[in-house]
Amino acid sequence: MVASIQAVAPHDVALSVRDLTVNLPQGMERTHAVKNISFDLKRGQILCIIGESGSGKSVTANTIMGLLPKVIRLSSGVIQLEGMNIIGMSPDKLRNLRGRVVSMIFQDPLSALNPLMTVGAQIDEVMAAHGFGTPQACRNRAIELLTEVGVPDPELMYHQYPFRLSGGQRQRVMIAMALALEPTVLIADEPTTALDVTTQAQILQL
Ligand SMILES: Nc1ncnc2c1ncn2[C@@H]1O[C@H](COP(=O)(O)OP(=O)(O)OP(=O)(O)O)[C@@H](O)[C@H]1O
Ligand SMILES: [Mg+2]
Incomplete structure (x- = not known):
């Protein structure tokens, strides 16, 4: 090879x-x-x-x-x-590339998400760190992303803390974060183990 x-x-x-x-x-x-x-x-x-x-x-x-x-x-x-x-x-340069050029969905969403921040704030933070736009624009995009990855009731989920979510929902939130800046390369380290087969297929199409 x-x-x-x-x-x-x-x-x-x-x-x-x-x-x-x-x-x-x-x-x-x-x-x-x-x-x-x-x-x-x-x-x-x-x-x-x-x-x-x-x-x-x-x-x-x-x-x-x-x-x-x-x-x-x-x-x-x-x-x-x-x-x-x-x-x-x-x-510094690496930080600038992460999220924007390359992003990763981690194997274990619970250890990768911040337990003290709401789901929405964490997705917003990714965008804000790269100067995405106004807080309102970030929020709208975050809810759009949560909808895209199939989280139920995205408006409500936006305000929840990770411990309130099921394993599969947390994994979807991680995926939403990874997709937030539309990176060129998305690395997925066994990201769908917590998801059912139908969702795995949906995620792969995103
Ligand atoms: N922090 C660490 N300190 C020391 N060795 C490590 C560390 N992380 C991984 N390794 C070692 O590196 C090797 C590769 O580990 P890695 O986690 O990449 O495997 P993997 O292919 O992802 O396995 P899995 O399918 O179980 O996730 C293993 O031998 C492991 O013991
Ligand atoms: Mg591994």
Whole structure:
């Protein structure tokens, strides 16, 4: 697979990963989480990464998001988002890309959502952080997003705290947040485990 990939990614490639190797801390059962992986994701394409538990899927996703824990070290490779190399990029620049160019739906919505903020405020915050517009515009867009992802009674849900929602509803809220800025690349780390099959299909069409 690696050998057939060109050294330089063509223009229509939104995300390009080359020879990515991520080392694990000493004392783990393996020395690396991922070793020499390469792939390209073109605009409009869906790429599925499969592998057994512990094979490095979440580590790969977190590396692309620039969210690796300190103990895990990227040892080699190149990651390009819309042609920009993100390895070694400053935290400020990375923050600017996250949400806008690349966004992630996490495996566990309860630990990713802020328990002390209403659902609506959290979606608004994503947009406000990137200068989306007036508070009213953010609110309207948040309710539109909640409607799109199929949360029941979006106007009411907007004012709820995450603990009041079911697992599936929380997952939809996470998806709404991830879609808020219409990112070029959306990473989904096993996001539909909490959803029924019909909803999984709906989500994939969004
Ligand atoms: N914070 C961490 N500290 C040390 N090792 C870690 C850490 N996070 C992940 N690992 C190790 O990295 C390897 C890959 O883990 P990862 O979470 O990417 O697997 P995965 O493919 O997402 O598995 P699953 O399907 O169970 O979610 C595993 O060997 C794991 O033990
Ligand atoms: Mg995982």
